[in-house]
Amino acid sequence: MPDDLSSARLNATYWDQVADTYQRETHISTRDFHYGPLLPGDKELGILPAITPGMRCLEIGGGAGQNSLYLARLGADCTVLDISEKQLEHGRRLAREEHLDVAFRCAAMDALPEGLGRFDLIHSTYALPFADDPEQVVAKCSEGLKSGASLVITTGHPLYGGEWVKLDEGERGVFLQDYFHPPADTRLTDDSEAMTIAHAYPVSEVVNWVLRSGLHVRRLEEPRPLDLPSMTAEEIAERIPYYSEGWRANFDAIEMIPIVVVIRADRPT
Numbered sequence: 001m002p003d004d005l006s007s008a009r010l011n012a013t014y015w016d017q018v019a020d021t022y023q024r025e026t027h028i029s030t031r032d033f034h035y036g037p038l039l040p041g042d043k044e045l046g047i048l049p050a051i052t053p054g055m056r057c058l059e060i061g062g063g064a065g066q067n068s069l070y071l072a073r074l075g076a077d078c079t080v081l082d083i084s085e086k087q088l089e090h091g092r093r094l095a096r097e098e099h100l101d102v103a104f105r106c107a108a109m110d111a112l113p114e115g116l117g118r119f120d121l122i123h124s125t126y127a128l129p130f131a132d133d134p135e136q137v138v139a140k141c142s143e144g145l146k147s148g149a150s151l152v153i154t155t156g157h158p159l160y161g162g163e164w165v166k167l168d169e170g171e172r173g174v175f176l177q178d179y180f181h182p183p184a185d186t187r188l189t190d191d192s193e194a195m196t197i198a199h200a201y202p203v204s205e206v207v208n209w210v211l212r213s214g215l216h217v218r219r220l221e222e223p224r225p226l227d228l229p230s231m232t233a234e235e236i237a238e239r240i241p242y243y244s245e246g247w248r249a250n251f252d253a254i255e256m257i258p259i260v261v262v263i264r265a266d267r268p269t
């Protein structure tokens with residue numbers, strides 16, 4: 001990692017420390033492609049382009065790369081980049097257990113490695129909020145796409161950065177003082193030794209990064225969760241590829257306020 005990437009270094013320290021707990025407590029499926037907590041996966045949302053054997057896919061800030069493992073099972077040639085070696089170790093273990101061939105590389109999205117070549121699909125689920133300069137990350141991803149190829153990015157929704165409030169009168173909703181500058185999400189490890197800061201941006205700003213990078217926006221989604229309270233454990237395991245009991249406790253907010261925005265954009269042919 002280059003020396004000047006100090007916030008990437010902070011992120012590496014934070015994610016190395018939380019990786020074991022994150023991977024143990026979050027059920028992340030490799031049998032579907034996830035977009036965020038409690039949300040339906042791509043089998044229901046159908047945002048990804050057609051996945052064909054041999055297509056080259058790159059995942060940015062992929063953690064243990066469950067989305068890449070899903071794509072690899074369909075025959076894609078997948079690489080996962082992440083700043084945290086501990087997260088990547090979980091990915092290598094999963095790939096061994098599931099007999100899937102995926103390349104895992106430690107790299108900061110803020111300075112993507114040279115020589116990766118061009119890809120048919122670049123995807124990232126909830127890593128962009130940790131970038132110092134997310135527009136530059138989007139621009140670099142765009143440069144890495146082949147003609148006609150797709151970028152699928154999921155990032156934090158600015159409304160979910162507001163404060164979820166329940167009033168005495170039984171009303172509930174979100175309090176967001178400034179949509180254009182939503183509050184940062186600062187996370188500390190239990191011992192307060194390591195910290196990371198995630199940022200959300202107005203939806204129009206994210207769309208404009210993508211358009212300025214030369215891509216055509218094909219889909220923009222603010223996915224809603226399925227009706228969790230009516231689902232059995234088997235249905236949850238089958239239809240919700242990113243789930244934890246911790247996130248379940250936030251269902252009443254996620255049901256009403258979008259937690260992520262998903263954009264698919266394609267490089268013109």
Ligand SMILES: C[S@@+](CC[C@H](N)C(=O)[O-])C[C@H]1O[C@@H](n2cnc3c(N)ncnc32)[C@H](O)[C@@H]1O
Nearest residue numbers: 008011015061062063083084108109125127130
């Ligand atoms: C919320 S996790 C999401 C991981 C994965 N995409 C998933 O959906 O499970 C955010 C990931 O971004 C990675 N990350 C944070 N800052 C990064 C950076 N500057 N460059 C590359 N990866 C980074 C973290 O290590 C972590 O694995």
